[in-house]
Amino acid sequence: MSARGRGTRDTDELADRWHSLAIHLLRGLRREDVQAGLTGPRLSALSVIVFGGPVTLGDLAAAEQVKPPTMTRLVSALEREQLVRREKDPDDGRIVRLRATAKGESLLHAGRARRVRRLAAPIGELTAAERGILRQASEILARVVSRLP
Amino acid sequence: MSARGRGTRDTDELADRWHSLAIHLLRGLRREDVQAGLTGPRLSALSVIVFGGPVTLGDLAAAEQVKPPTMTRLVSALEREQLVRREKDPDDGRIVRLRATAKGESLLHAGRARRVRRLAAPIGELTAAERGILRQASEILARVVSRLP
DNA sequence: GTCAGTTAGTTAGCTTTGCTAACAAGTTTG
């Protein structure tokens, strides 16, 4: 079926609903991010660095769907708080490699736990079947997001 | 089952997954919002005004999960572009009631259509069953968001 | 009826995040 074929009305309404949902979900969690000592974008970038090993600044910007100057600033903030180190690449002097410090790792885990706890509370109240639907939907939606034109 | 009972690991992972998904969904749509002539928060506020009839500034701020000063500025921006009118309440001089102008309504619909089209493209490629899951999940997640502590 | 307290919204000032444009330094290639 084509993207504008049958079920267009349905599709549009779904799209709108998810857009609004994403906005409200993030606003609901923002407070917690701040309490964790890191804002959302910083936490998100730190998370990629922690789990994705040493990574270049450009790759990190691409992963976070952000332009390089924005990532430069995010990384500088993380470095100022000693959560991340910039390392020179021995082979290519232009490249900056990013690595999390021990402090960065432990802060990430603490912050993530605190944030997740907040969202996890109401998710934990759901039935197992409802959580199953959320799980399936998250996989579908991840695919949708990765295919945004 | 309690919120921290069985399935805690599962719940935490779901929470984390949805948080990250929301961030990336919004970043993917940001470009389109700008092209629509309105930023995301403005579009979102305008949407509440258009569909929710005349509404007070405080109620709108609460609905958008934002503090009053933030909403004052969003509304001022919308008013400057003549998308919204501030109206005095005849009974209570403190209250500001917000109403969309005709221009505001048409711009909302145009912007919404443009934005939705972008997200709707990949959603339209899904099977009907997958869309069904997304629909169920959106209802479940809306309940989750409304219960964020 | 007046005065204290509360409520609704605004103003001022700060931080963070996003962008583009312009630049510096390093690498590759012709």
Next chain:
DNA sequence: CAAACTTGTTAGCAAAGCTAACTAACTGAC
């Protein structure tokens, strides 16, 4: 080697979020 490309940074702008402090208007107790 010089030209062109790549990587990251700096500078400067706008938007959105906040708190603190203020004005104006309403309410209630006396």
